[in-house]
Amino acid sequence: xxxxxxxxxYLITVTGKKLTVTCSQNMNHEYMSWYRQDPGLGLRQxxxxxxxxxxxxxxxxxxxxxxxxEKRNFPLILESPSPNQTSLYFCASSPPSGSGRTRxxxxxxxxxxxx
Amino acid sequence: DQQVKQNSPSLSVQxxxxxxxxxxxxxxMFDYFLWYKKYPxxxxxxxxxxxxxxxxxxxGRFTVFLNKSAKHLSLHIVPSQxxxxxxxxxxxxGSWNGAGSYQLTFGKxxxxxxxx
Numbered sequence: 001x002x003x004x005x006x007x008x009x010y011l012i013t014v015t016g017k018k019l020t021v022t023c024s025q026n027m028n029h030e031y032m033s034w035y036r037q038d039p040g041l042g043l044r045q046x047x048x049x050x051x052x053x054x055x056x057x058x059x060x061x062x063x064x065x066x067x068x069x070e071k072r073n074f075p076l077i078l079e080s081p082s083p084n085q086t087s088l089y090f091c092a093s094s095p096p097s098g099s100g101r102t103r104x105x106x107x108x109x110x111x112x113x114x115x
Numbered sequence: 116d117q118q119v120k121q122n123s124p125s126l127s128v129q130x131x132x133x134x135x136x137x138x139x140x141x142x143x144m145f146d147y148f149l150w151y152k153k154y155p156x157x158x159x160x161x162x163x164x165x166x167x168x169x170x171x172x173x174x175g176r177f178t179v180f181l182n183k184s185a186k187h188l189s190l191h192i193v194p195s196q197x198x199x200x201x202x203x204x205x206x207x208x209g210s211w212n213g214a215g216s217y218q219l220t221f222g223k224x225x226x227x228x229x230x231x
Contacts, residue, residue: 048218
């Protein structure tokens with residue numbers, strides 16, 4: 001089944017404790033991205049990657065890191081989480097397109113709480 | 116500055132009636148638009164899209180209309196069903212630079228409730 005998976009689905013952590021949220025897709029998509037969803041703010045892009053070893057900042061990259069060493073995986077790293085990073089996180093991927101004008105396939109989400 | 120706006124946070128519609136969800140955008144470089152539906156505890160799922168070279172796209176009960184001059188698009192659901200109750204996000208992709216082509220900008224969403 002074609003899908004985007006994220007782990008963990010739920011995570012409660014404390015301020016400053018490094019964590020990684022994994023994202024994997026089995027559709028051989030080149031493009032992957034991370035979003036956060038907050039009440040009243042909709043979905044905002046954190047980072048995106050157009051291919052292996054190619055990453056770039058989205059609208060709200062502060063406090064996050066990403067890496068793209070393999071095509072299928074795009075982990076989101078919080079080196080020193082803070083309470084304002086409490087949010088619902090979504091990973092997404094999309095098939096190759098020169099313009100990027102294609103639908104994104106979203107993962108099920110990771111609910112992160114930082115206390 | 117919010118480039119994609121959904122000014123109605125919520126909408127209630129009777130089952131069988133038409134649901135109309137609206138979206139406005141400010142950046143004239145957006146040229147591809149998508150609607151996503153999101154249920155609680157799930158990721159957004161793609162619903163329908165439209166290119167700026169068209170003014171209408173239809174898929175079953177769902178139709179998206181685009182008015183480029185007004186920078187406005189709308190999603191029509193006819194007839195509305197209780198299972199359509201979800202949050203609907205409007206999103207746009209632009210081409211003002213190479214990086215921008217891959218940025219999907221979302222509105223804040225409209226929560227649709229279809230009343231049986």
